[in-house]
Amino acid sequence: MKIKLDSIRACLDGVIPGTIATCGADGTPNMAYLSQVQYVDAGHVALSYQFFNTTRRNILANPYARVAVIDPETAAHYRLTLQYLRTEQDGPLFEKMKAKLAGIASHTGMAGVFRLLGADVYRVLDIERVPGQTIAPPPPRGNLLAALRASAEQLCHCTELDGLLAQTLNCLELHFDIHYAMVLMLDAANGRLYTVASRGYAQSGVGSEIALGDGVIGVAAREKTPIRIGHFAAEYSYGRAIRDSLERSGVAPHLDTEIPLPGLPESRSQLAVPIRAGERVLGVLYVESPQDLRFGYDDEDALISLAGGLGAAIQLLQHAQVEPPDSTPAAARRHAPAGGPPVQVRHYAENDSVFLDGHYLIKGVAGAILWALVRDFADTGRSAFTNRELRLDPRIRLPDVSDNLEARLILLGRRLVEHQAPIRLDKTGRGCFELRVERPLELVHIPHGA
Amino acid sequence: MADPVPPILDDEHAAFVCGGVSISAASCRSGGLPNMARATGCRVSADRRSITILLAATPSAGLIDDVRRNGAIAVVFSLPANHRTLQFKGNDARIVPLEAGDQALVSRYVQAFAGGLELLGYSGPLIRSMLACPADDLTAICFTPSTAFSQTPGPEAGNALRSGS
Numbered sequence: 001m002k003i004k005l006d007s008i009r010a011c012l013d014g015v016i017p018g019t020i021a022t023c024g025a026d027g028t029p030n031m032a033y034l035s036q037v038q039y040v041d042a043g044h045v046a047l048s049y050q051f052f053n054t055t056r057r058n059i060l061a062n063p064y065a066r067v068a069v070i071d072p073e074t075a076a077h078y079r080l081t082l083q084y085l086r087t088e089q090d091g092p093l094f095e096k097m098k099a100k101l102a103g104i105a106s107h108t109g110m111a112g113v114f115r116l117l118g119a120d121v122y123r124v125l126d127i128e129r130v131p132g133q134t135i136a137p138p139p140p141r142g143n144l145l146a147a148l149r150a151s152a153e154q155l156c157h158c159t160e161l162d163g164l165l166a167q168t169l170n171c172l173e174l175h176f177d178i179h180y181a182m183v184l185m186l187d188a189a190n191g192r193l194y195t196v197a198s199r200g201y202a203q204s205g206v207g208s209e210i211a212l213g214d215g216v217i218g219v220a221a222r223e224k225t226p227i228r229i230g231h232f233a234a235e236y237s238y239g240r241a242i243r244d245s246l247e248r249s250g251v252a253p254h255l256d257t258e259i260p261l262p263g264l265p266e267s268r269s270q271l272a273v274p275i276r277a278g279e280r281v282l283g284v285l286y287v288e289s290p291q292d293l294r295f296g297y298d299d300e301d302a303l304i305s306l307a308g309g310l311g312a313a314i315q316l317l318q319h320a321q322v323e324p325p326d327s328t329p330a331a332a333r334r335h336a337p338a339g340g341p342p343v344q345v346r347h348y349a350e351n352d353s354v355f356l357d358g359h360y361l362i363k364g365v366a367g368a369i370l371w372a373l374v375r376d377f378a379d380t381g382r383s384a385f386t387n388r389e390l391r392l393d394p395r396i397r398l399p400d401v402s403d404n405l406e407a408r409l410i411l412l413g414r415r416l417v418e419h420q421a422p423i424r425l426d427k428t429g430r431g432c433f434e435l436r437v438e439r440p441l442e443l444v445h446i447p448h449g450a
Numbered sequence: 451m452a453d454p455v456p457p458i459l460d461d462e463h464a465a466f467v468c469g470g471v472s473i474s475a476a477s478c479r480s481g482g483l484p485n486m487a488r489a490t491g492c493r494v495s496a497d498r499r500s501i502t503i504l505l506a507a508t509p510s511a512g513l514i515d516d517v518r519r520n521g522a523i524a525v526v527f528s529l530p531a532n533h534r535t536l537q538f539k540g541n542d543a544r545i546v547p548l549e550a551g552d553q554a555l556v557s558r559y560v561q562a563f564a565g566g567l568e569l570l571g572y573s574g575p576l577i578r579s580m581l582a583c584p585a586d587d588l589t590a591i592c593f594t595p596s597t598a599f600s601q602t603p604g605p606e607a608g609n610a611l612r613s614g615s
Contacts, residue, residue, distance in 0.1 A: 016572075016580070019474045019486065019488075019526070021476035021477075021484035021485065021486035021524075022476075022484055023478035023482045023483070023484045027478045027480070027482070027520065027522060028478065028522060028524070028539060029476035029477050029478040029484055029522055029523065029524040029539070030476060030484075030524050030537070030539075031474050031475065031476040031486065031524045031525070031526040031537060032526065032601065033526070033528060033535065033601075050603075051603075051607055051608070053601075053607060053608045054599075054608060062482040064482055064483050064484065065484065066476075066483075066484045066485060066486050068474070068486055068488070070580055072576070073576075074576075074579075075576050075577075075579035075580040077488075077509070077580065079486065081483070108533070109533075113603050113604050114603065130509045131508050131509050132506070132509055132579075132580070132582065133579045133580075133582035134579055135575055135576060135579045
């Protein structure tokens with residue numbers, strides 16, 4: 001039976017470095033070690049081009065190569081016959097390999113030496129099983145297809161975004177044995193991703209932001225491709241990504257609006273998968289582990305499928321009809337009048353940041369939403385709102401019509417809870433909520449440039 | 451008559467290639483298709499002018515066939531602990547009879563190589579399986595290295611070998 005590339009992907013991650021044999025124009029053979037073999041599709045692999053060396057010279061003169069890879073669990077040995085096709089120097093494949101190489105370089109003490117110049121794409125002409133002794137594979141960690149099925153069944157019962165995100169994180173823990181995860185939504189107009197849900201971290205980090213292109217999450221969103229790293233890589237660690245994005249944003253120092261991104265300080269395995277609806281990236285599902293090589297190609301496949309279902313569900317919920325409150329109309333509900341000392345709500349027009357009693361709460365669209373809500377409450381006593389009217393409210397300036405307002409409201413609601421703020425958003429039905437204010441409000445607006 | 455050209459390998463190189471290093475060989479079929487095989491031991495002649503690699507014949511059939519046809523070979527030696535890598539090439543490779551002690555040499559080699567990898571966290575049984583060679587399948591290929599290169603990753607990679615590099 002012909003061996004399929006799909007069935008030997010575990011051999012490609014470089015646990016046991018592969019080797020490549022090539023021939024020069026004069027028939028002189030050459031042998032070199034490979035730091036990675038990237039699976040491209042069922043008929044292609046890509047090899048990292050890092051130095052202009054003999055291998056490189058040879059394949060440009062004579063495109064045929066042989067590559068040996070070894071299964072890191074069974075010692076099964078395969079030889080691939082390859083034909084060089086082209087080199088890619090940017091784009092999804094290049095970025096995938098660049099991130100993976102950073103992990104490998106760091107793990108092998110080659111940080112600063114290994115640098116990806118290109119992704120050399122090869123057609124796989126043949127795969128040969130080399131005769132030799134093997135050992136029995138360890139028992140499988142779990143059945144990813146079964147995990148996916150169980151998750152899909154649970155997710156289809158979710159009727160609103162907040163529950164859908166929470167259930168996704170539950171499923172990762174329960175069915176995939178993944179205990180560190182977060183979901184970030186894309187604010188495409190501003191080129192940033194913001195955290196709406198997380199699991200496993202001491203601080204939820206909800207509201208934290210990362211620029212498109214920063215770290216595995218930012219690159220996955222920008223390139224619309226999964227990014228997976230099997231070892232700690234300083235250049236993809238989030239401490240650095242945040243620092244860099246801070247420097248670039250040039251935010252005035254008095255507006256200290258940074259919420260730290262959650263994340264393992266020395267993450268050893270990272271996998272970021274774009275959440276898509278058709279061609280559009282809605283966000284990123286990110287998982288990580290303190291263990292080396294925790295995620296393989298099969299995990300990547302499973303999470304892409306999970307994220308595919310998640311993207312479709314998010315899209316569907318966004319277009320769901322508004323369902324009015326099930327019981328008493330919101331306007332008729334009466335709360336005890338707010339008592340206690342007033343809470344100062346300070347709003348900076350510059351970036352729509354909102355501070356409660358001097359403590360930073362939120363900024364951007366979610367900040368603008370809160371400011372509009374509290375203004376309406378203060379001016380007219382109104383407390384019942386619908387998502388639909390907020391979407392059309394000119395004060396909120398959604399970056400674009402397709403922006404996920406529900407995600408902004410989740411973010412705002414979580415931040416208020418985490419701050420134990422005397423202002424809360426209570427859901428009263430699908431697409432409807434009530435502003436609950438427990439202390440008198442003192443509103444302070446700081447205009448732009450003030 | 452004494453050979454005026456000194457051997458490419460110095461004593462240190464000879465000790466390196468005979469140590470617990472990964473050994474892989476490449477050949478070239480007419481038409482430019484390479485073949486490759488992993489070796490399970492190496493010895494260097496007393497005058498350091500020839501290298502003999504030991505390998506299992508069955509998984510190396512393509513390479514052995516090429517060597518018989520044209521004698522061209524490239525052999526790379528790499529120490530996993532520090533990535534130091536040397537490559538030697540020759541044009542006179544030939545299949546030679548095993549010598550007494552070659553089986554023992556292979557056992558010592560597997561011990562040294564697997565031992566080094568175990569220190570780096572690799573599974574010993576896995577590495578020993580990878581290198582396992584039935585006694586009656588062991589074959590020897592001898593060649594005179596005519597060129598040598600340092601292939602340790604970094605700016606020096608690909609440079610012709612100097613003494614001590």
